[in-house]
Amino acid sequence: xxxxxxxxxxxxxxxxxxxxxxxxxxxxxxxxxxxxxxxxxxxxxxxxxxxxxxxxxxxxxxxxxxxxxxxxxxxxxxxxxxxxxxxxxxxxxxxxxxxxxxxxxxxxxxxxxxxxxxxxxxxxxxxxxxxx
Amino acid sequence: xxxxxxxxxxxxxxxxxxxxxxxxxxxxxxxxxxxxxxxxxxxxxxxxxxxxxxxxxxxxxxxxxxxxxxxxxxxxxxxxxxxxxxxxxxxxxxxxxxxxxxxxxxxxxxxxxxxxxxxxxxxxxxxxxxxxxxxxxxxxxxxxxxxxxxxxxxxxxxxxxxxxxxxxxxxxxxxxxxxxxxxxxxxxxxxxxxxxxxxxxxxxxxxxxxxxxxxxxxxxxxxxxxxxxxxxxxxxxxxxxxxxxxxxxxxxxxxxxxxxxxxxxxxxxxxxxxxxxxxxxxxxxxxxxxxxxxxxxxxxxxxxxxxxxxxxxxxxxxxxxxxxxxxxxxxxxxxxxxxxxxxxxxxxxxxxxxxxxxxxxxxxxxxxxxxxxx
Numbered sequence: 001x002x003x004x005x006x007x008x009x010x011x012x013x014x015x016x017x018x019x020x021x022x023x024x025x026x027x028x029x030x031x032x033x034x035x036x037x038x039x040x041x042x043x044x045x046x047x048x049x050x051x052x053x054x055x056x057x058x059x060x061x062x063x064x065x066x067x068x069x070x071x072x073x074x075x076x077x078x079x080x081x082x083x084x085x086x087x088x089x090x091x092x093x094x095x096x097x098x099x100x101x102x103x104x105x106x107x108x109x110x111x112x113x114x115x116x117x118x119x120x121x122x123x124x125x126x127x128x129x130x131x132x
Numbered sequence: 133x134x135x136x137x138x139x140x141x142x143x144x145x146x147x148x149x150x151x152x153x154x155x156x157x158x159x160x161x162x163x164x165x166x167x168x169x170x171x172x173x174x175x176x177x178x179x180x181x182x183x184x185x186x187x188x189x190x191x192x193x194x195x196x197x198x199x200x201x202x203x204x205x206x207x208x209x210x211x212x213x214x215x216x217x218x219x220x221x222x223x224x225x226x227x228x229x230x231x232x233x234x235x236x237x238x239x240x241x242x243x244x245x246x247x248x249x250x251x252x253x254x255x256x257x258x259x260x261x262x263x264x265x266x267x268x269x270x271x272x273x274x275x276x277x278x279x280x281x282x283x284x285x286x287x288x289x290x291x292x293x294x295x296x297x298x299x300x301x302x303x304x305x306x307x308x309x310x311x312x313x314x315x316x317x318x319x320x321x322x323x324x325x326x327x328x329x330x331x332x333x334x335x336x337x338x339x340x341x342x343x344x345x346x347x348x349x350x351x352x353x354x355x356x357x358x359x360x361x362x363x364x365x366x367x368x369x370x371x372x373x374x375x376x377x378x379x380x381x382x383x384x385x386x387x388x389x390x391x392x393x394x395x396x397x398x399x400x401x402x403x404x405x406x407x408x409x410x411x412x413x414x415x416x417x418x419x420x421x422x423x424x425x426x427x428x429x430x431x432x433x434x435x436x437x438x439x440x441x442x443x444x445x446x447x448x449x450x451x452x453x454x455x456x457x458x459x460x461x462x463x464x465x466x467x468x469x470x471x472x473x474x475x476x477x478x479x480x481x482x483x484x485x486x487x488x489x490x491x492x493x494x495x496x497x498x499x500x501x502x503x504x505x506x
Binding site: 055 | 257268
């Protein structure tokens, strides 16, 4: 579990990535990895910190999405294996290279406001916030 | 092709308008068409009209032709070119028509953005990720890694708007200056309003046949020298280098190999400048410039209409507009006009032209190389 001091330490799902036989780790997980094989185990990325690769602050957001919507692509270091993820940022006061941690959010955008069927996917997940 | 822009016509009418103009130009009756492909991303989602391939076939009297709708998101047009070429190359059809179109402007920007964003992976969609936000993320990384000035992106918009002035079908036939681009509202930081193509209605059409059949109708035609299609990851952040579009590289290599040509042989190109940053990524991925050097080419005027390698003489998606399913078809129409010598004030000296049509954020890409007939 994340050590984020959000005060919501219970009932948080893992930020689940999948490790494949060739050692690569992908987030989100896929039925098969780059080597064509099924995953062998899961990794909870919320236990690690990540580096901000790039970010944007989007002002033209779709229905049910906060405005502006700060987004980042980050790279976790899982015992030497790089794992990228995309997600909302808690702030736009960031720079490329910043260290971030994953913090859980129960609802990232309003289900049903957009075109996608609300029941077809999850709407909770992890945002990224700068460490310190 | 039809006028691009905000149109009163709905999708079926737009497709029929471009389709009929193509039939008239080629001197072909609808009933002679053996295959009819209709490139369109989302007529069901935008308008509630499905089954458009059959609808258009009826409107053009293309009965009993084999028809199918081709959806590959923003590269639906290019994918239609691939299907049309394949139908002729395989011998399945001696006369194939391709019509691409989209009706979008009746939707709000937020709704249209969401329809397009629905192509993303659930892990992206739930964060409110849109195609413009991918562009902002990639542009920031590109400028950072390659130490490129922000103005270089703005210069793409300035160039393509300037080219679009001379395209009577373009949505925007007006120039913009660097200051206007640089001071326009932020859309996906660091990108601003003028770094993005507009939301557009429109349609374009092409006719494909073997050269032996073409000779029955006309002496004036161009040939498909090479074509390639490739796919990259659905999840965009998983790509090894965020500033490289693998689908562009792979589809380009396939097209070059088929044509027996290389990047140095291309005289002009239509690239998918849905966002200004994409013109750099494609011009590098297709081998016109070294990785990280695309921005220097625009700085030096290499890609201007009177430059060494004119890019987006039509005005590109940026100025011409981007009716999703039509764009890949309209790119080929521009290359066709340039190779035929009928591009009017936009005319450049070209015997070989290339078009690169990008779906998603490089998720699917079609690259096509055309040559003037001898």
